[in-house]
Amino acid sequence: MIPAPLAGALACVVIWFVLGGFSLVPAAGASFARRAAFPLGALAGLALAAFGLRAIWEPAASATLLLGLPGMPFHVRLDPLAGFFLFLLGAVSTAISISAAGYFRGETPGRLALIGLQYFVFLASMALVILADDAYLFMVAWETMALASYFLVTTDHQQSAIRGAGFLYLLIAHLGALAILLCFGILHGGRGDYTFAALSSAHLTPQWATVAFLLAFFGFGAKAGMIPLHAWLPEAHPAAPSPVSALMSGVMIKTAIYGMVRVIYDLIGGVRWEWGVIVLVIAAGTTLFGVLYALMQHDLKRLLAYHSVENIGIILLGLGMSMVFIGFGHPMAGALGLIAALYHTLNHAVFKGLLFLGAGSILHARGLRDLNDMGGLIRTMPKTALYFLVGALAISALPPLNGFVSEWLTFQVALQAPILGHSVVRSILPLFAATLALAGALTAMCFVKVYGIAFLGQPREPRHPVRDPHAHSGGDVGPMEQFGMAWLAAGCVVLGVFPVAMLTVLNRVAASLTGTGLSTDALASGWLWLVPTTPAQASYSPVIFLVVIVGVVLLTALLVHRFYHGRVRRSDPWDCGFPEQTPRMQDTADAFGQPIRHVFGPIYLMKRSLPGPDDASPRFVLKIEDRHWYWIYLPIARLADFVSARVALLQQGRISFYLLYSFLTLIALLVFVA
């Protein structure tokens, strides 16, 4: 008999599939999808989260499905790691599904049916990726996930840019999948048994283990969006409809993290510190690259996508440190690193989902996605503004919200460096902490820009609004979308204020993978105090933090209003007495990034066009491009063209040559035989 959590999880998956199928049913499908499908899907997500959470506290359970390869049916397994990611998927997708119900309300039946199908297949396949317990089911679910999301990305396929994005996305995803497949091939070792149990029992030479690690790391990294394989992410995530962007950025790229942890820690095993260093280097590059390019964006969704790249980098920092520590035989610190990474995975899922839903609300309510067209939205969309502020503070790693907790934990991991034996590694580890610090500060800058430009200040006149037929101008978005955002905002707060609960959960997950959890007095320190190692070394109590700040603010306000006569006069802004302010005098998003361009100039590939002195309508155009295109992608494409041009010489149309080919082949083989 299948234990409850696993059965429940499978039931949720089935429900999602069924919902997807229903949305396809013509006529009835459309209204069904419009009314019932998404809320029901949200409920299933909620249930899934509950089951996942429960599974963390129960022994691993596995089951076998009837489908699958000959002699090897689909195996599913629910252990703490899978449970945690199911929880993530369920909790976040619940909010997204609910707001999707509002977002897609106005779609035409045809489109809605397809979106419904693809959306739920997407969700279900993600759940299956997490549940899979054999290489085949994993790959099937993995690629189904890629396909479903591809079709969602190309929902508006009339725009060639979106088609290009979809193509790039699916291509890189497929290459990554092939790499993963080969990694499984190495682990499989021709034994004909593809279950994870069998794969993890493979005995590999160090070289092969390293090859397997590299294949897995880059295979999953391609999906996670780490450099240099990130190119698809800033293209695809903005292209998709906003709830889908939220799902992709929030959850899908996390399945790649799941895959990395599963394969590297669980299947390959025997983690080596060199691997950790590789991960760290790539991670540091990803982090800085992501945030620096995010600062240059003025398309809101694109900007958020680049921040996903950055946050993947942060997660990988934690992961890499954990691998280094484990490699040097410090499982406890390793567990801490893993916990930090997983915690940030969850946090990023929550606040990035929130931010994308916010961006979607702006797009939906105003038809705006370019920051330079926005401004003063806080006055017309107060609710959205509030939730977005929470998300912005969270991603900027500001206490007492959740982003800070996980980055704080990551810092704590880096501060364990002195216990390492290897002097070089010991001294470079803090540098990665420095990277993290820099990235955090830059993120804060970036979101001051986003929030300040989009929600604060005065409305700018839109230059290129997106023609969104459902854009009802004026007022905030509908209750569904608001609820979705509120849900995630609450998540940001709860995860930020009560990290200890999550820590104990993650401790079980880490223990199930690394064998040892955190130190006892780390866990004994009670719900109030977040203690990674020992209270003497470090502790943080967001509750007290929050209470004190709120208390102090209230106290001050009280005192001030007690002793202050409280007369307030409204008038024009003063602005050093500068006459007639117009909205056009406000900073634009590009202007806000200008100092960064100045400081980090060499990193960017800038194409500037300055207006001439006698220019009737002067226009300053700045285009920032990603150097990776010119360093990696285009050369590869050119190489492929070159080769195929050479190959084409085989087919020059002259039959005598063709005969000659087969003649020579024959002769050659005969010589070879004789």
Added chain:
Amino acid sequence: MGTSLAGQMVNLLAAFLLLVAFAMLSQRRVLSLVRLFAWQGAALAASTLLVAYSTGQNHLYYSAALAVALKVILIPWVLHRLIDRLDVRWDIETPINIPTTMLVGIALVIFAFALATPISEMSSTITRGTLGIALACVLLSFLMMIVRRKAIPQVIGFLAMENGLFFAATSATHGMPLVVELGVALDVLVGTFIFGIFFFHIREQFDSLDIRHMEKLKED
């Protein structure tokens, strides 16, 4: 006793086949090609008869008859008709520089022998060397097809190759089962007719049988 005599005869005919193959390689005029083809067929039939007689494999008589009917009479006749109808009777072509082709051909023959010797060592049949000659004939006709620029000579090359195979079948291994022989013969016949149809189509499309017109389909 007869074996040695018959064997020598067969070897003689084999040598003659080889000669004809070389002649075809160098022959420019289409009509002469057809004639050579007919001679090849005749030699084939004769050798088959000899083998049949000397080994008493009765079904080889049918094969021989088949060969005469098909390769000496029918196909040459068809080719003649075609040549008349297409009126390419006097049409000659210049294959790429004949001496080199000849040298390559000789190299091929040597190669074929080298390849065939170890096999013919273990052959139980009376006619050992013939396998090598058959292979040589096949390769030579292959070479001929490569160097020819016109459709009809190419097809004749194809048929000549089939002759070589037939020779291999009959002389090296006392003939394949009759059903197979018949099937092969049928294929050859049908093939010839289809080739005939093609000649006309090609003619009407490209108003020439020069296959150099047919190099449009290619990668660019």
Added chain:
Amino acid sequence: MTQAPTIAFQIFQSILVVLAAPLLMGWVNQCRAWLQNRSAPSILLPYYTLAKLFHKDAVIAEHASPLFRLTPYILFGCMWLAGGIVPVLATALPFAPAADIIALVAVFALARVFAALAAMDIGTSFGGLGARREMLIGFLAEPAMLMTLFTAAFISGSTQLTTIVDVLAHRQFVIQPSLAFAAVAFLMVLLAENARIPIDNPTTHLELTMVHEAMILEYSARHLALIEWGAAIKLFAYMTIGFALFAPWGIATAGDWAGLPLAIAALVAKLAVAGAGLALIETVSAKFRLFRAPEFLSTAFLLAVLGMLTHFLLRT
């Protein structure tokens, strides 16, 4: 770790910090005036200013959002919290474990972010300009600060200020080159973070140079008072952090009132010296062009990182 006397101690320190901060401000201004041989204003001038501001009518731009009005309180609250956490007079304060150095830096970051947001709220040209410059300075100052603190953290094996101070105060005196690096870096960060020359000039309203002032242009009366007061507390907190890291002598532990007078005396002495030093620096150095600021701060960042590395390399 929560018993009455320490709580009392905590409250005492918090209030003391809040009340004493403007005094430090006044002292610095006085010293600067002397050094520039102007006739010095009263040391109590900041208090007068605050009082005056608190009695004015507030003028707020219309279409200012609630965030604009909330910000001053948040700034003040953050600074107060910081002042409560830093071991000014004593270590082992009950609040101290609530936030270690990383959280401390984060508190300042929180304040900065809100200040910048409020500056952009009105949508004036100067507001945006100020916010942009402030964040530019911040994104370099913050990591530099963190790295400085990490150096100390590595030496003492903890990120708790209390532990750091205990270790640093009660170990036998050894020259720590890493700490020297860190100290210089810290000083530079302090100047930048508190809007001091050579990065910023608290007394100017020149649009070319002003950073902090540009952000708070739209504020008046009580809001402005809270912001100024917060700034004063920030300076105070930074200095005391500096003392905690580099000159932790004479500090008491929470709960023993006996050690208090000595602690207060030590603090006053240190503050007097430090304030004078600050004034001296501001006098002898000229304000940088804005884009020298990143260089200045990246130097600080570099020094901090170097300090950390030297700690590892020289550790035997």
Added chain:
Amino acid sequence: MELLSVLAFPLLGGILLGVFGHRRWAPELNAAMSLATLLAAGALTVRVIEEGPTTVLEEQFFVDPFNVFLVALTAFVGFTTALFSRPYMRTEEHAGRLSAGRLRLYHSMYQLFSFTMLLCLLTNNVGILWVAMEGATLSTVLLVSLYRTPQSLEAAWKYFILCGVGIAQALFGTILLYFAAEKVLGAGGTALLWTHLHEVRGELEPTVVSLAFVFLLVGYGTKVGLVPLHNWLPDAHAEGPTPVSAVLSGLLLNVALYAVVRSKVLVDGALETGFSGNLMMGFGLLSVVVAAFFLSRQRDVKRMFAYSSIEHMGIMTFAFGMGGPVAAFAGLLHMTVHSLTKSAIFFTVGHAAHATGTQSMDAIRGLIRQSPTIGWGLALGSIAILGMPPFGVFTSEFMVLTTAMHEHSWATPFLLVALGVAFAAVFGKVQPMIFGETTARPLPHPPALVPVFVHLAVVLMLGLYIPPYLVDWYRQAAALIG
């Protein structure tokens, strides 16, 4: 009995349609005869499942797990293609591209073609196998040149000459095989019967057999379309009528590969070395890589999918070359899914070409707008053929890759590169054809999309679930191939 009826129906159909092939109901008759063949094949299959391998007509014909499943596949695809060719040929006639006479030719040749292929599969006589294979060439060459355009003539001519020459080599190989077998089995009928050869394969003369295999490989390999013997294939696929392209890709190549594998079994038995396997792996790998790079240069949609067929034939050849239960299983599975998927793709492509009036991919746009079914059919088909799960093509590629990674890890980088390039090339070209603003017009005759989606559904099923009897069927066949 079923066996003979399997052969009799298409032969009868060929004769009938040779007479009535120009009538209005000829397409229906064509489909009906194919259906009859399919039913007979089904019956035969059931019989074999129940009673195991059998031989009839003093062992001239035989069925074993290996060929019976190919017979079923051939009959099935033959039937669906006949269904597809109904509206297709009607449209051609409607457009005046084909006269009544040509239609008669087409229909009767279509039946004869399926007859020859079934004969190839069912005959026990290696010689007859050769005869039937040549017959398949002869029957299709006139179909390729059906339009009598210069291009189609050129394509047909190349097809004829190259395959004719190639097949001649195969005949020489067969003769050598006979030459070797003669010594063991004695002269006469039995020496060419595969079953007998199979029994005595251990005693055959190694040198002769290896020589024979070279000729057989070059010969049948030409028809499989192995690089560098492939040059006829893209032309023939691109210029012939689409139903013919479908059966060429979907069936003829399989049958040719079947012949190669049959010979490989004998040779392996005789040689006890990896000789034949390595040869096939080499050819397979070369075909995969070269075809992948060809793909990225194509403009004509049918031509592109022809190259994709070469690529997949390469994968199968590689798999069979590796040998071993898993790889052979994968090869057989890949045969099935490839012919189903590829023929489905050709169906959609045919309709797409009719709807847009061109085969040039630059001119085909936005199919999904004009006819969602054609668009989705092409989209899913391409995704399937590119080896994306949950379609069955992935299943076999999964097994091939994982096995190769273990047994011949040197080969995997090539496979990886080739699959990547092929994906980029095909998908990059198909996507704009499906999406975007449409250039398509409605079709005069309703498109036959049932075959498409039936094929894709089967392929999808094979990706998620393989019925047990199909599995042990494959298993027996794989065991047979070794």
